Amino acid sequence: MNPDGHDTGDPQVLRVATYNIHKGVQGIGPSRRLEIHNLALAVETLDADIICLQEVRAEDRREAEYFTGWPELPQADFLAPEGYEAVYRTNAVTRHGEHGNALLSRWPIVRHQHEDMSDHRFEQRGLLHVEVLAMGMPMHVIVVHFGLIPASRLRQTDQLKCYIAREVPPGAPLLVAGDFNDWGTRVRRLLRVDALQAFEGPRTFTYPSRFPVAQLDHIYARGMRPLSLAAPRGRVWSRMSDHLPLIAEFRLAA
Known part of the structure; x- marks a missing residue:
């Protein structure tokens, strides 16, 4: 049983999570604290395939x-549970290091690239x-982190759609997940045009983690049926990052 109460015993159910980990550190200045070790335990308890x-x-x-410590x-390598493969690619180079997106997979990784x-x-x-x-079936997963400015997010949505058309075969199962930084529904409406489905109905709030009032994190899918969507709550989860993880389950096509 997982943090959201779902049982993933069905081999045709794919469990996916997206999580902005805030670089493994919470707080600012001298009061900031290291959370990467707690995050490693948290990622393992998600028990997600991707x-x-x-x-x-x-x-x-x-x-x-x-x-x-x-x-x-x-x-990415530190957070990967035993038996998972980890892929990381840099988005930003800073004075003291670099950070970007990562994917941890229970399933074998065929290839990866960055844009x-x-x-x-x-x-x-x-x-x-x-x-x-x-489960023996090729599947494409795209991890994104959109910008803070609304006009930037619209241009990045267009770029994402062009990238999918160029790099992902039309009939291939596809997941797009990440932090879209979108407080409204415009990005969702634009992606729906390309048959990328988000879960409809009440939003599952993920931000800010201490008192969630918005869903900035989303998981979109093509070629599979959505089953459930959840974000774990509680003091432990609210301490580790400014976002809560978002967890979705899908049934794969036969």
């Missing part, structure tokens, strides 16, 4: 000096595209 992560550190030399491994989605020089953004062999 875990899409944003704001993942490859390295941060300043934080590594500041915190006792900073992992020697890059965060820059930066809309202006003040925000470095990108998408991570991974092809996995899920």
